[in-house]
Amino acid sequence: MKTAAISLPLLLLLSGCGGVQSALDAHGQTAILLKSLIIFVVATCFVVWIIVMLVLIWSLMRRRDGQAADDRSLHRRITIAVSGAVAATALIISGLTIASFYTTRGLDPARDPDMTIRVRAQQWWWQFIYEDADPAQSFHTANEIHIPVGKAVRVRLESSDVIHSFWVPSLAGKQDLIPGRENVLTLRAERPGVYRGQCAEFCGLQHSHMALFVIAEDEESYRQWASAQRKEGLQPREPEIVAGKALFMARQCAACHTIRGTEASGTTGPDLTHIGSRHTIAAGLLENTRGSLAAWIADPQTLKPGNNMPIVPLSADELRQISAYMDSLK
Amino acid sequence: MSSTVSGPTFSGPIFSRKAFRLLAIAGLFVVALAVAATVGLLRQPRQYRVDPPVSAALEGLRLMPNGIAGSPPEVYFALGQPYEETAYDLNQGKRLYSWFGCASCHGDGEGGAGPSFLDGWWLYGPSMVSIAASIRDGRPHGMPAFRHKMTIDEIWQLAGYVKAIGAYSAKLTAPSRSDDRQTRPAENRAPAAILFDQGSAPVRRPKQGPSP
Incomplete structure (x- = not known):
């Protein structure tokens, strides 16, 4: 029991070093560079700290002999010690500066990326636009992107309201999204996996509920996913889902959300063409199940106060039908 | 150590009476503000639905x-x-x-x-x-x-x-x-x-x- 009580906090501390979102669990090209820089700086500072502590302990323990040393030799020794310390400090700091300079130079965006994704950050969700030379091939999604492993993905960062920051610690460093300006970041996952990211610049009430997921997978699965995303929303057959679709179009849902292949073409809210295929809803707030979809539609303001989705008055049956329709949009 | 150190002596109160009064008023003001903020919060709890x-x-x-x-x-x-x-x-x-x-x-x-x-x-x-x-x-x-x-x-x-x-x-x-x-x-x-x-x-x- 006692060991458990001690080890639990330790385990919690350690859990910060791994998992889906950690700069120390690096799986992207630039994240690996940054991790080596972090480790180099921390190790250097650790060595310096140990040396300083040893010198301090030594000077505290040293016995003072009664007679004062003669002034001249004392002065000389102090001069040597102080100038040595100053020189070492300058040397270490310039070493760290040079290491930092050369590491961050490697973070420059790739010149010839394999693909481009445009990100528009909004309060409080991420809009992703997969761009393609052929406009018919480009598509929108929200809060979740898939990328092929080993490919350089250029991410064009824009914001439509306030300053946000795009940060997927396991894959790359932070980059701000600034209204009226475009920043660029390159993502390159070296290993398949699910990597969590989040907004890293305080952007308002729900800043902490503005997460995104990057799913890195092999080329083949990525291509399958992308072609599935390009398709239009499924045409429902079950009566419950058909009713849900009719409600979606009749109520104000369609004024803000797009479902390709239907008359819903609003652009204020996330594209819902394939919402059923995403892992989470509301920017990582809830796991994507039919129940949580219903909970969200029933009362978005209590779940994520301040967000831009109003409560839609729905009866219990209508709520069930709409959430069934959402769930069916795989 | 020589005993000819000059300077303020520390036998009297650290604050003069006037400074103490000012401090008390400022403290009271801060407390009143905190109470007002709390009362304001209690008066109107946010209800989303x-x-x-x-x-x-x-x-x-x-x-x-x-x-x-x-x-x-x-x-x-x-x-x-x-x-x-x-x-x-x-x-x-x-x-x-x-x-x-x-x-x-x-x-x-x-x-x-x-x-x-x-x-x-x-x-x-x-x-x-x-x-x-x-x-x-x-x-x-x-x-x-x-x-x-x-x-x-x-x-x-x-x-x-x-x-x-x-x-x-x-x-x-x-x-x-x-x-x-x-x-x-x-x-x-x-x-x-x-x-x-x-x-x-x-x-x-x-x-x-x-x-x-």
């Missing part, structure tokens, strides 16, 4: 037979008339105003295809019940009903905001500032004379609403 019985009661708009004016449901007074008075509700109203596209007919209050909220003339009277009823049930000549699009408390919030746009008197509470360019005075202004100087606005669209 009204309880079902309250929202059912808020539906009870008792309009006069001609659809102009009337009395709000009792629960509106029991709640303390929040939709006209609290900054949160006014601000929600402002968000609803843009979300539901009110501006496409009413502009930023100056009107357009629909009547203005700034000219001091209300086709169906300036009371909250009338405005809420206009939003909920619609009005002839183009105002759609929002009964199935908004919950009743949203309708009250929006009505409160619409009323605040063309308020006849200054308010202590206000919704948040507009991010867009200002096209009219802020909602909590004292009545801007210039808006009302033209007299009780001419009825430019005689087809709209009952004539005065």
